[in-house]
Amino acid sequence: xxxxxxxxxxxxxxxxxxxxxxxxxxxxxxxxxxxxxxxxxxxxxxxxxxxxxxxxxxxxxxxxxxxxxxxxxxxxxxxxxxxxxxxxxxxxxxxxxxxxxxxxxxxxxxxxxxxxxxxxxxxxxxxxxxxxxxxxxxxxxxxxxxxxxxxxxxxxxxxxxxxxxxxxxxxxxxxxxxxxxxxxxxxxxxxxxxxxxxxxxxxxxxxxxxxxxxxxxxxxxxxxxxxxxxxxxxxxxxxxxxxxxxxxxxxxxxxxxxxxxxxxxxxxxxxxxxxxxxxxxxxxxxxxxxxxxxxxxxxxxxxxxxxxxxxxxxxxxxxxxxxxxxxxxxxxxxxxxxxxxxxxxxxxxxxxxxxxxxxxxxxxxxxxxxxxxxxxxxxxxxxxxxxxxxxxxxxxxxxxxxxxxxxxxxxxxxxxxxxxxxxxxxxxxxxxxxxxxxxxxxxxxxxxxxxxxxxxxx
Amino acid sequence: xxxxxxxxxxxxxxxxxxxxxxxxxxxxxxxxxxxxxxxxxxxxxxxxxxxxxxxxxxxxxxxxxxxxxxxxxxxxxxxxxxxxxxxxxxxxxxxxxxxxxxxxxxxxxxxxxxxxxxxxxxxxxxxxxxxxxxxxxxxxxxxxxxxxxxxxxxxxxxxxxxxxxxxxxxxxxxxxxxxxxxxxxxxxxxxxxxxxxxxxxxxxxxxxxxxxxxxxxxxxxxxxxxxxxxxxxxxxxxxxxxxxxxxxxxxxxxxxxxxxxxxxxxxxxxxxxxxxxxxxxxxxxxxxxxxxxxxxxxxxxxxxxxxxxxxxxxxxxxxxxxxxxxxxxxxxxxxxxxxxxxxxxxxxxxxxxxxxxxxxxxxxxxxxxxxxxxxxxxxxxxxxxxxxxxxxxxxxxxxxxxxxxxxxxxxxxxxxxxxxxxxxxxxxxxxxxxxxxxxxxxxxxxxxxxxxxxxxxxxxxxxxxxxxxxxxxxxxxxxxxxxxxxxxxxxxxxxxxxxxxxxxxxxxxxxxxxxxxxxxx
Numbered sequence: 001x002x003x004x005x006x007x008x009x010x011x012x013x014x015x016x017x018x019x020x021x022x023x024x025x026x027x028x029x030x031x032x033x034x035x036x037x038x039x040x041x042x043x044x045x046x047x048x049x050x051x052x053x054x055x056x057x058x059x060x061x062x063x064x065x066x067x068x069x070x071x072x073x074x075x076x077x078x079x080x081x082x083x084x085x086x087x088x089x090x091x092x093x094x095x096x097x098x099x100x101x102x103x104x105x106x107x108x109x110x111x112x113x114x115x116x117x118x119x120x121x122x123x124x125x126x127x128x129x130x131x132x133x134x135x136x137x138x139x140x141x142x143x144x145x146x147x148x149x150x151x152x153x154x155x156x157x158x159x160x161x162x163x164x165x166x167x168x169x170x171x172x173x174x175x176x177x178x179x180x181x182x183x184x185x186x187x188x189x190x191x192x193x194x195x196x197x198x199x200x201x202x203x204x205x206x207x208x209x210x211x212x213x214x215x216x217x218x219x220x221x222x223x224x225x226x227x228x229x230x231x232x233x234x235x236x237x238x239x240x241x242x243x244x245x246x247x248x249x250x251x252x253x254x255x256x257x258x259x260x261x262x263x264x265x266x267x268x269x270x271x272x273x274x275x276x277x278x279x280x281x282x283x284x285x286x287x288x289x290x291x292x293x294x295x296x297x298x299x300x301x302x303x304x305x306x307x308x309x310x311x312x313x314x315x316x317x318x319x320x321x322x323x324x325x326x327x328x329x330x331x332x333x334x335x336x337x338x339x340x341x342x343x344x345x346x347x348x349x350x351x352x353x354x355x356x357x358x359x360x361x362x363x364x365x366x367x368x369x370x371x372x373x374x375x376x377x378x379x380x381x382x383x384x385x386x387x388x389x390x391x392x393x394x395x396x397x398x399x400x401x402x403x404x405x406x407x408x409x410x411x412x413x414x415x416x417x418x419x420x421x422x423x424x425x426x427x428x429x430x431x432x433x434x435x436x437x438x439x440x441x442x443x444x445x446x447x448x449x450x451x452x453x454x455x456x457x458x
Numbered sequence: 459x460x461x462x463x464x465x466x467x468x469x470x471x472x473x474x475x476x477x478x479x480x481x482x483x484x485x486x487x488x489x490x491x492x493x494x495x496x497x498x499x500x501x502x503x504x505x506x507x508x509x510x511x512x513x514x515x516x517x518x519x520x521x522x523x524x525x526x527x528x529x530x531x532x533x534x535x536x537x538x539x540x541x542x543x544x545x546x547x548x549x550x551x552x553x554x555x556x557x558x559x560x561x562x563x564x565x566x567x568x569x570x571x572x573x574x575x576x577x578x579x580x581x582x583x584x585x586x587x588x589x590x591x592x593x594x595x596x597x598x599x600x601x602x603x604x605x606x607x608x609x610x611x612x613x614x615x616x617x618x619x620x621x622x623x624x625x626x627x628x629x630x631x632x633x634x635x636x637x638x639x640x641x642x643x644x645x646x647x648x649x650x651x652x653x654x655x656x657x658x659x660x661x662x663x664x665x666x667x668x669x670x671x672x673x674x675x676x677x678x679x680x681x682x683x684x685x686x687x688x689x690x691x692x693x694x695x696x697x698x699x700x701x702x703x704x705x706x707x708x709x710x711x712x713x714x715x716x717x718x719x720x721x722x723x724x725x726x727x728x729x730x731x732x733x734x735x736x737x738x739x740x741x742x743x744x745x746x747x748x749x750x751x752x753x754x755x756x757x758x759x760x761x762x763x764x765x766x767x768x769x770x771x772x773x774x775x776x777x778x779x780x781x782x783x784x785x786x787x788x789x790x791x792x793x794x795x796x797x798x799x800x801x802x803x804x805x806x807x808x809x810x811x812x813x814x815x816x817x818x819x820x821x822x823x824x825x826x827x828x829x830x831x832x833x834x835x836x837x838x839x840x841x842x843x844x845x846x847x848x849x850x851x852x853x854x855x856x857x858x859x860x861x862x863x864x865x866x867x868x869x870x871x872x873x874x875x876x877x878x879x880x881x882x883x884x885x886x887x888x889x890x891x892x893x894x895x896x897x898x899x900x901x902x903x904x905x906x907x908x909x910x911x912x913x914x915x916x917x918x919x920x921x922x923x924x925x926x927x928x929x930x931x932x933x934x935x936x937x938x939x940x941x942x943x944x945x946x947x948x949x950x951x952x953x954x955x956x957x958x959x960x961x962x963x964x965x966x967x968x969x970x971x972x973x974x975x976x977x978x979x
Contacts (some may be wrong), residue, residue: 159903168932234612234614237797239790246855247853371616414655
């Protein structure tokens with residue numbers, strides 16, 4: 001028996017309306033992605049969450065704390081299409097050449113044999129030490145690769161009260177040399193016992209002008225060797241190394257969270273890997289954070305409460321999520337890090353106090369950083385970062401002046417106690433380097449036949 | 459004087475020429491001048507502060523007939539400026555300070571005593587008000603490792619707080635606020651020197667050579683103490699001006715302490731095996747003055763002058779040039795989380811006055827001068843301390859520093875009857891030992907910083923305790939409150955013949971409350 005469908009106009013209209021209504025509710029799978037430039041804020045957050053951007057829902061790309069920040073503290077997220085990071089081919093070559101020599105000792109959780117490149121390119125899902133090894137990869141490579149020398153003649157700490165606004169600023173100069181990981185010449189400088197040397201010098205305000213700090217990080221996990229020069233007494237004093245988890249001066253940052261993570265990896269008793277996910281992060285910040293002179297910071301909203309929110313563009317980035325347990329004497333119980341799977345830069349971290357309550361969020365604004373060595377010299381840096389204590393509603397934001405340089409022609413002798421004293425005493429200032437005369441020729445991972453299992457971790 | 463004027467004129471002309479030289483060739487002199495000025499302005503930074511300090515006596519001074527308790531002791535305004543011009547191949551710095559006081563109640567009362575005693579000068583106008591180009595120098599860098607600083611400057615050696623072992627390149631100005639002004643760079647007296655530092659990274663160290671040609675003013679040499687009867691004269695000498703009526707003079711032309719004779723030294727400073735160390739040799743002025751007694755006045759009582767007859771009726775204050783060798787070391791002890799520091803210096807032929815009973819005990823130390831080798835030792839440890847967090851609610855760990863300082867007279871013989879200070883009967887003992895302590899901590903992101911500094915004289919008893927609290931507001935405003943307390947002291951009384959007036963006893967009844975407001979730029 002054949003059934004005949006009798007045409008009924010009213011029924012047809014009702015059916016079309018029903019299908020259309022169903023399509024509206026099924027929009028996430030059927031409607032177009034949000035456009036780059038879309039702004040997500042507290043007012044439209046619930047509407048945006050089910051929407052997609054580059055095929056993933058906004059809800060899935062907001063961590064719990066970033067969403068909370070948007071909802072409760074006026075954070076605005078402007079979407080940007082993601083873009084791969086260029087890679088220095090020398091880094092890939094160094095990884096292939098040296099990674100087999102790198103050894104992880106599960107009993108000490110220390111690493112030996114590192115020279116340059118990615119330390120552990122072939123971590124597998126069944127590796128019981130994968131969380132530790134991922135952190136070591138970040139520690140030894142973050143900045144993709146690490147520059148050999150980071151030269152920041154001017155950077156500023158901005159102290160911000162979440163209710164009242166900018167309280168104070170301090171201007172500093174910063175020099176850091178990594179003694180391992182070099183992609184030109186010998187990969188390791190010196191005898192291999194030093195990982196980095198760092199010099200930081202206060203320029204303003206007047207009462208801290210000339211205060212300098214010099215630090216040496218060893219490769220065996222011992223406490224840092226630190227010195228401070230106090231201009232008011234014109235003397236250099238040695239500092240104890242036991243304060244690695246204490247606040248830096250009057251800032252919201254601890255010594256172990258410079259650029260989010262600056263502890264020696266095995267100072268934290270344990271790491272736990274929580275897998276990969278895609279999050280919205282500031283991977284290509286809009287521009288230079290500070291002109292080096294004015295009190296104007298184009299990418300920080302210092303005009304509206306809470307006065308410390310970044311004004312920047314966020315793109316989907318795949319990250320490793322790693323939880324770190326803090327030692328008993330630390331002020332926190334744990335931290336959670338979100339580390340870019342491709343570029344090994346940390347986008348943010350969350351800190352929890354001893355009661356397990358969320359305290360602080362540290363976020364970096366990142367960008368591609370061309371270097372001065374040659375057209376291939378390229379990596380990533382964080383020319384701005386926000387350390388926000390949400391319990392106290394207070395933040396310390398750092399911004400770099402516009403004349404920072406990656407890999408200028410400087411060396412180990414430019415970062416020393418004598419240099420610290422010379423700069424602090426006003427005998428000379430760190431040099432300025434012009435823009436490179438050559439054009440950078442960015443390459444990407446897809447241009448190389450890289451088949452490392454670390455990039456395939458779940 | 460002529461030599462100095464010629465030097466200043468030559469240097470100033472050269473400076474102006476050099477500053478303009480960095481400009482590329484310009485057609486007309488007018489354009490060249492404008493361009494040079496524009497160039498200099500862009501390369502020049504200016505920093506400094508405006509400061510107002512007020513102190514109040516909290517005790518009644520013995521010397522004045524008025525009740526000085528809670529009277530103003532010091533009302534001092536300061537303008538300090540530092541100008542630096544960076545010419546890439548050199549840097550040029552000028553630092554100036556202008557101090558202006560309003561005559562406080564205590565100073566007014568003390569001045570009245572001075573006038574009654576024959577002084578013709580005025581404390582405020584002649585001793586406390588001052589304008590000075592404190593430092594002016596050029597810095598030159600060669601071949602990345604040589605740093606040369608030429609001009610009037612400060613060079614600090616040694617590791618010791620409050621006292622001087624190796625830190626005797628410069629004297630200190632102790633007249634307007636004694637030793638209490640905390641940033642001691644404001645009290646240190648800069649000197650005209652050539653200062654060459656050579657970085658030797660191959661040995662993880664640096665070598666420093668200094669040479670003072672002897673072009674300074676007399677007043678820039680040695681430690682200055684209040685011996686003119688001012689507010690910081692030791693009890694019972696407030697109102698007693700030893701410079702009045704030519705009683706005592708400073709003599710900076712003595713054969714053993716001629717300020718026109720060069721002083722010089724070298725220091726090696728390095729790091730090895732986790733140890734920071736230095737060793738140094740210095741030919742410089744012994745920091746504290748000593749009395750060269752007048753044989754013309756006291757010869758009949760057995761006094762002997764020191765090599766030359768002084769110009770003052772009673773004697774001269776001299777600063778002897780001595781040779782010193784010394785070492786410093788500091789080491790981080792991870793097990794205890796402390797930084798241990800030490801300093802050891804050996805001074806050859808340091809001058810000391812003798813004769814504690816001279817003139818019936820009325821002028822102790824005026825019998826003459828003996829020279830003794832002296833070892834000065836300092837032991838210290840620094841530590842970050844967490845107890846301030848749970849005890850005081852501090853924002854982060856505080857800083858604690860303990861120090862013991864000892865002055866050890868070599869080949870000590872009690873029969874030599876050396877005195878601790880000329881004018882006071884206390885004998886110098888073989889060891890003069892003082893302990894000090896500093897504890898500081900912070901609140902509210904270092905905007906509020908309390909501190910306690912204290913010292914105890916083990917050899918003479920007597921102590922000082924200095925609690926203070928500092929506030930920071932924004933980039934510019936700084937406010938400090940401080941209380942200076944001197945305890946367990948039994949200082950010399952007027953006309954007293956005593957044997958007990960120790961190092962700190964002259965501060966008896968000098969307790970004070972101090973407020974300092976500063977605007978920085």
